[in-house]
Amino acid sequence: MMRRRLAIGLLAVSWSVSAQDIDLSSLDKLASRAKSANRVSLDRDQVVGALSMLSGSDLESKKNLDGLKRLAQNLSGVEVRSFEFEKKGQYSDSDLAGIRAQLAKLKNWSKIIDSKEDGERSEIFMSSVEGHRGLAIIAAEETEVSVVILKGVASLKEMGNLGGIMGLPHMSLGPVKKNE
Amino acid sequence: MNEGLDDLLTKALARTEAPADFTAKVMVHVNQRRLFMWRTWTAVAATVALIIAGWSGFALYRTRQNEKQLVFAIELASEKIALTDQRLKRSAAEIYMREEDLEKR
Amino acid sequence: MLGRAKAGDSAAFGWLVGEHQSMVFSITVYFFRNRAIAEEIAQDVFLDLYRNLAGIENTAHLLAWLRRNATNRCIDRSRRKSYRAEVPVGADLHPVSWDSSPDVLAYAQVQRELAALPAEQRVMIILRYGEGMMPGEIAEALELPVNTVKSRLHRALGALRSKLELKKVQLT
Numbered sequence: 001m002m003r004r005r006l007a008i009g010l011l012a013v014s015w016s017v018s019a020q021d022i023d024l025s026s027l028d029k030l031a032s033r034a035k036s037a038n039r040v041s042l043d044r045d046q047v048v049g050a051l052s053m054l055s056g057s058d059l060e061s062k063k064n065l066d067g068l069k070r071l072a073q074n075l076s077g078v079e080v081r082s083f084e085f086e087k088k089g090q091y092s093d094s095d096l097a098g099i100r101a102q103l104a105k106l107k108n109w110s111k112i113i114d115s116k117e118d119g120e121r122s123e124i125f126m127s128s129v130e131g132h133r134g135l136a137i138i139a140a141e142e143t144e145v146s147v148v149i150l151k152g153v154a155s156l157k158e159m160g161n162l163g164g165i166m167g168l169p170h171m172s173l174g175p176v177k178k179n180e
Numbered sequence: 181m182n183e184g185l186d187d188l189l190t191k192a193l194a195r196t197e198a199p200a201d202f203t204a205k206v207m208v209h210v211n212q213r214r215l216f217m218w219r220t221w222t223a224v225a226a227t228v229a230l231i232i233a234g235w236s237g238f239a240l241y242r243t244r245q246n247e248k249q250l251v252f253a254i255e256l257a258s259e260k261i262a263l264t265d266q267r268l269k270r271s272a273a274e275i276y277m278r279e280e281d282l283e284k285r
Numbered sequence: 286m287l288g289r290a291k292a293g294d295s296a297a298f299g300w301l302v303g304e305h306q307s308m309v310f311s312i313t314v315y316f317f318r319n320r321a322i323a324e325e326i327a328q329d330v331f332l333d334l335y336r337n338l339a340g341i342e343n344t345a346h347l348l349a350w351l352r353r354n355a356t357n358r359c360i361d362r363s364r365r366k367s368y369r370a371e372v373p374v375g376a377d378l379h380p381v382s383w384d385s386s387p388d389v390l391a392y393a394q395v396q397r398e399l400a401a402l403p404a405e406q407r408v409m410i411i412l413r414y415g416e417g418m419m420p421g422e423i424a425e426a427l428e429l430p431v432n433t434v435k436s437r438l439h440r441a442l443g444a445l446r447s448k449l450e451l452k453k454v455q456l457t
Contacts, residue, residue, distance in 0.1 A: 040249040050246035078253045115267045122264040139260040148257045192392035193415035198310035203302045206331045
């Protein structure tokens with residue numbers, strides 16, 4: 001009985017952990033093929049520390065800083081793996097299969113946009129479970145692939161509110177409509 | 181006869197002006213890319229600064245790095261969402277569910 | 286300006302874009318007869334230029350690079366995706382204002398028949414007559430044998446002539 005309770009407890013813990021965390025280590029091998037690679041991994045404490053340093057010294061205006069701070073206040077963690085390659089064909093769709101499989105398997109993550117054009121693809125996922133909200137993006141372009149996970153972002157609208165500042169075009173993504 | 185076709189082709193294919201805002205649009209994309217490249221060089225420059233400054237500045241350096249990484253992550257996400265936005269406007273996208281439906285799950 | 290752009294001066298790069306956008310846009314718009322696609326591809330050419338500025342040696346190299354990049358992108362795009370020419374007869378593709386004079390109608394007919402040619406032949410015609418390049422210059426810019434350029438030009442001109450004569454476009 002005790003052993004069964006322990007097993008169920010462990011399963012619950014592992015489920016709640018796996019519901020939050022997506023393992024991006026399968027992407028590490030791309031670094032050796034890339035001409036530039038960026039890796040970001042920040043937990044909640046590091047995000048809070050980083051927020052305290054935001055001074056606008058490298059941002060164009062206070063408006064940028066305020067918008068960024070508003071978004072970042074909700075962040076409980078940030079993961080980025082971004083790779084740029086010299087020429088196309090240096091990574092393949094199968095390199096992203098592991099990440100996609102994890103996101104498909106996790107109950108709290110749902111794909112809300114899958115957009116393809118000219119061999120490029122971006123997929124946007126959201127996690128809507130209270131306490132484990134988040135946004136995940138897989139962007140696969142000819143010579144660049146990026147995976148971004150922002151834990152704590154509750155909706156695309158929060159990201160869309162950054163449009164028009166920081167030199168980015170204003171985005172109209174927000175509540176999505178079902179494709180006809 | 182040859183001169184007639186040659187002349188017609190030369191006139192029909194005379195240079196035509198690009199849209200008035202063409203350069204502006206290119207520069208928006210260029211600036212987005214400069215932001216991306218700046219992050220990479222900043223990471224390299226920050227590493228060099230760490231070696232020179234020594235361990236006494238390590239904690240401050242890490243926090244500064246975290247700040248830059250945070251900004252990079254958010255800007256990268258915004259850039260990719262913006263690209264998706266533009267793509268959605270141009271071609272059919274498979275959209276899986278409404279955000280509102282997602283909220284109700 | 287090229288030197289300054291290579292050194293990272295974005296205003297100088299903007300100047301280069303302004304200076305050469307007409308050339309690049311003309312290549313893409315005559316290739317596709319679709320302004321939206323032409324503009325998108327022309328933008329991609331300059332973004333690619335920005336990424337590869339370090340390798341551009343001088344202005345002549347820059348021009349050849351732009352032409353090669355633009356034509357390669359046009360051919361690649363035409364293979365990957367079907368598209369429809371959007372522009373009505375004569376309206377946007379000629380520098381003179383729209384009118385129904387025989388010349389403008391003839392130009393529009395030529396542009397339409399050009400857009401129906403195979404991509405590799407179309408590119409030859411645009412570079413030869415739109416850019417005023419001789420076959421040797423086209424061969425060098427596209428890194429093709431000059432005989433290949435000449436034979437594609439010859440086939441393209443033959444096809445255009447018979448189509449235009451069929452449509453009673455005055456060639457003399």
